[in-house]
Amino acid sequence: MKILHILDHSLPLHSGYTFRSQNILRAQRRMEFDPVVVTSPKHEEGTGEDGPTIEQINDFIYYRTGGARTFPVPLASEAWLMHKLSRRIIEVARIEQPDILHAHSPILNAIPALWAGRKLELPVVYEIRAFWEDAAVDHGTYAEGSWKYKLTQSLETMVCTRADQVAILCNGLKEDLVRRCIPSDKITPVFNGVDPQDFKSSPPDAEYQQQWGLAGKTVIGFIGSFYRYEGLDLLVRAFADACREREDAVLLLVGGGETENELKKLVEELGIGDRVIMPGRIPHERIPGVYALVDVLAYPRNPMRLTELVTPLKPLEAMAMGKVLIASDVGGHRELIQHGQNGLLFPAGNGDALAQALSDVLSDTQLCDHIRAHAPEWVVKYHSWQKTTAVYRDIYAKALHTEKILEPQSAQGKS
Known part of the structure; x- marks a missing residue:
């Protein structure tokens, strides 16, 4: 099964966001899914320049969207970014023929994924790692309760209502979405994890x-x-x-x-x-x-x-x-x-x-x-990645309206 992930940014940029993304891709490859990636114009903003349209990093394919334009009119830049990203998702999907579109927060990725999913008749999974309006408050971008805060929050709720399934980072986010009347059985936690082989007792540097x-x-x-x-x-x-x-x-x-x-x-x-x-x-x-x-x-x-x-x-x-x-x-x-x-x-x-x-x-x-x-x-x-990401089988099965996605025979033989 091929999964097209839509990310805000990715490696080679270093952040908690990119490392979680990489670990999810690695875990899905071990589960014998076939993950590919398209990144938002925000990735080019992070690197400071338009790079290649396609990159291969750690054996995974990353399709780039190119930089976005900046407009002085409120929300015009975001609208242009989403329009450009939705077109790129459609282009990549026609090349890769994915079974599912898997958009990761923020909503600037999720809304284009919903547009593309509707046009391509593909199910959309939306994964929330944090409510970005709350991060914006800490960064001083805007205040809690401001019109931008409320707009972002209402759009997030709308996206969760329209997505086929919602994955979230932790129970705190799930409880908040349930209070917004998103059905509990539509929301599945995909907890953070570690690879025990990467983080184990080792000599000091x-x-x-x-x-x-x-x-x-x-x-x-x-x-x-x-x-x-x-x-x-x-x-x-x-x-x-x-x-x-x-x-x-x-x-x-x-x-x-x-x-x-x-x-x-x-x-x-x-x-x-x-x-x-x-x-x-x-x-x-x-x-x-x-x-x-x-x-x-x-x-x-x-x-x-x-x-x-x-x-x-x-x-x-x-x-x-x-x-x-x-x-x-x-x-x-x-x-x-x-x-x-x-x-x-x-x-x-x-x-x-x-x-x-x-x-x-x-x-x-x-x-x-x-x-x-x-x-x-x-x-x-x-909290090993193998443990926390196993739920993707159920998430994708629900999104595809199928009973269950079975583990591959190779994985079953190891258990």
């Missing part, structure tokens, strides 16, 4: 260890994008409080983003510049070796609608690596973390509670040993 001066240090770390909702300013302050008397402790913040300069300024103000390492972004393939350098991972996400509804990927990676993790008790974290078993939760937005949690794990070796032993087992059992 020796080059980075020397370059960052981490030998003999107790390392508290964060690896990811520096979005405002991540609450990294809270982590910096909590580290300064909790580790004031622990000269061996350092804070490692790997990544970059909108709050990077603010964080550097805060570090200077607190006088802890010699104990906070901010090396910037690193190649994706070296991330396991960096996890191996860290003793405790911290995820202090701020409470807001986005973090309450959406589950992150990074805590799963940390668990798979057998790391101790501390996270705020926003809804997205509560879906993943069992307090005291595979991690620790603290009240979101409470810097004193985060500082206390850091102090607790740095002094309680028995608790840390328990988490390190339990977390990898839990991830393999519930």
Whole structure:
């Protein structure tokens, strides 16, 4: 069965979005589906130039749409983008002859997929990874409750009503859609996952260890994008409080983003510049070796609608690596973390509670040993990509109005 995925952007750009997409493609290939991809003009916006019309990356075919025009009139740019993408979807579908169109958020991909699906008489699956109007609020693009926010939200609801099936990232998103009167049996979670072969106990990255001066240090770390909702300013302050008397402790913040300069300024103000390492972004393939350098991972996400509804990927990676993790008790974290078993939760937005949690794990070796032993087992059992993507068989069967898509004989023979 051939699936045409419609993505906002993809590799070679690096983001949580592109890595999830790549893992879905890999998982579907193992399931003996035949996935191909067309990307939105947003991909060219990310690269800064129009590249080739077709690319092959990691043995997958990516059809590009080319850049979009910008208009001064409100919503005209979005309308042009959707028109251009719908034409490209139709072109690619006539070449590849897919059985299903699988559009991934945002709605700027879903609406063109619905247009193309109607013209081609193909079923459309819409997969929501986050409500992009909520991300726009955090980025300051527009305010919650503004006309743009309400318009985006109503269009999202309309798309979910018209799509044949809806896949979502986590239960928080499903509950929100059910409150909008989208039938529960039309919505299926496709949870985030990890490949246990990519994230497992491994040696520390020796080059980075020397370059960052981490030998003999107790390392508290964060690896990811520096979005405002991540609450990294809270982590910096909590580290300064909790580790004031622990000269061996350092804070490692790997990544970059909108709050990077603010964080550097805060570090200077607190006088802890010699104990906070901010090396910037690193190649994706070296991330396991960096996890191996860290003793405790911290995820202090701020409470807001986005973090309450959406589950992150990074805590799963940390668990798979057998790391101790501390996270705020926003809804997205509560879906993943069992307090005291595979991690620790603290009240979101409470810097004193985060500082206390850091102090607790740095002094309680028995608790840390328990988490390190339990977390990898839990991830393999519930959140491997093989486990989380298996539901696509049911999603596609419902979209095609067929009873069941059977596993291939090769897969059945392995079970």
